[in-house]
Amino acid sequence: MELKEVVKEKYGQAALRVHAGGSSCCGAAGAMEGCDPITSNLYDAGQTGVLPEEAVLASLGCGNPTALAELKAGETVLDLGSGGGIDVLLSARRVGPTGKAYGLDMTDEMLALARANQHKAGAENVEFLKGEIEHIPLPDNSVDVVISNCVINLSGDKDRVLREALRVLRPGGRFAVSDVVTRGDVPAEVRQNMLLWVGCVAGALQEEDYRDKLAKAGFAGIEIEPTRVYSIEDARTFLSGQGIDVDAMAPAVEGKFMSAFIRATKPAGCCA
C-alpha cells in the first residue's frame, strides 16, 4: 500500500477509537498502558481544561507547538496534520476573534472528529480543511504562523511540505513545529525498530537533514531544540515484544531519538 494510504488508515482508526470513547494511541503506543512517553503529558491543565475532552483524548502529537510558538491576536495560523484539532483550538484562543486558525488533514475520520470538537468548543474562528500537507489548499502569503505536531515526519516528500509551508507563509512569517528527529548516525535496523515504536508509521529526519531541507526550501533563522530525548527504557516493552535483543541495541539508541521544537522564518521580502 502506498505510504499515504497506510497513514490514512492508521489515523482513521485512531479517530474512530476516540469517537467510541477509547484512546487515540495507535501502533506501538496503543499496545501499551496509557499512551507512552511520546504523547503523554504534553499539555498543562490550563490548556486542556478549556478544551472538549475528546480533543484532548485525540492528541497524537509529540510536543506542544502552541506553547512554544509566539502567537498574537489577529494572526492567521495553519496546523499541518491537525488530527483531532487540539492545537488548532488552542491557537484559535490565542489569536482571538480577529484571528483565524486553520487545520489541514487528509483523513476524513480525523476531520469529522476535529469538526465535532470545534462545535463542542464553540470556536468560530476555526476552519478545518481537507487536503495534503504536500499540496496546501491555501493561497501564497496568506498565513502568519505554520504549526504542526508530529506530522512532517510521516510525509514521503518532506521537501515539498517545507516548500509549501514557505509558500503559504507571509514574508516574515514563522514556522513553529514539533517533530521527531534523530541525532547522529544510527544503524538502519535500529532506526527502523525505534521509529516503529515512535509512531503509527514514522520516518523521522536527522536533525542536520531537517536543517538543510529548511534552508533549501528558503527558510532562515533555523533552530532545532530537543524537548524530550528518549531512552532505550522508554521503548523496552515494545522492542522486547518484537523479539529484539534490547540490551544489545541500547548503545545505538541512547541520546539519538528525540522530539524537538523546530523554528524558522520566511525571510522578509521572500520570494519572487
Ligand SMILES: C[S@@+](CC[C@H](N)C(=O)[O-])C[C@H]1O[C@@H](n2cnc3c(N)ncnc32)[C@H](O)[C@@H]1O
Ligand atoms: C501523529 S497525528 C498528529 C495529529 C495532531 N497534530 C496532534 O497533535 O494530535 C498525524 C495526523 O496527520 C495527518 N496526516 C498525516 N500525513 C498527512 C499528509 N500528508 N497530509 C495531510 N494530513 C496528514 C493524519 O491524518 C493525522 O491526523
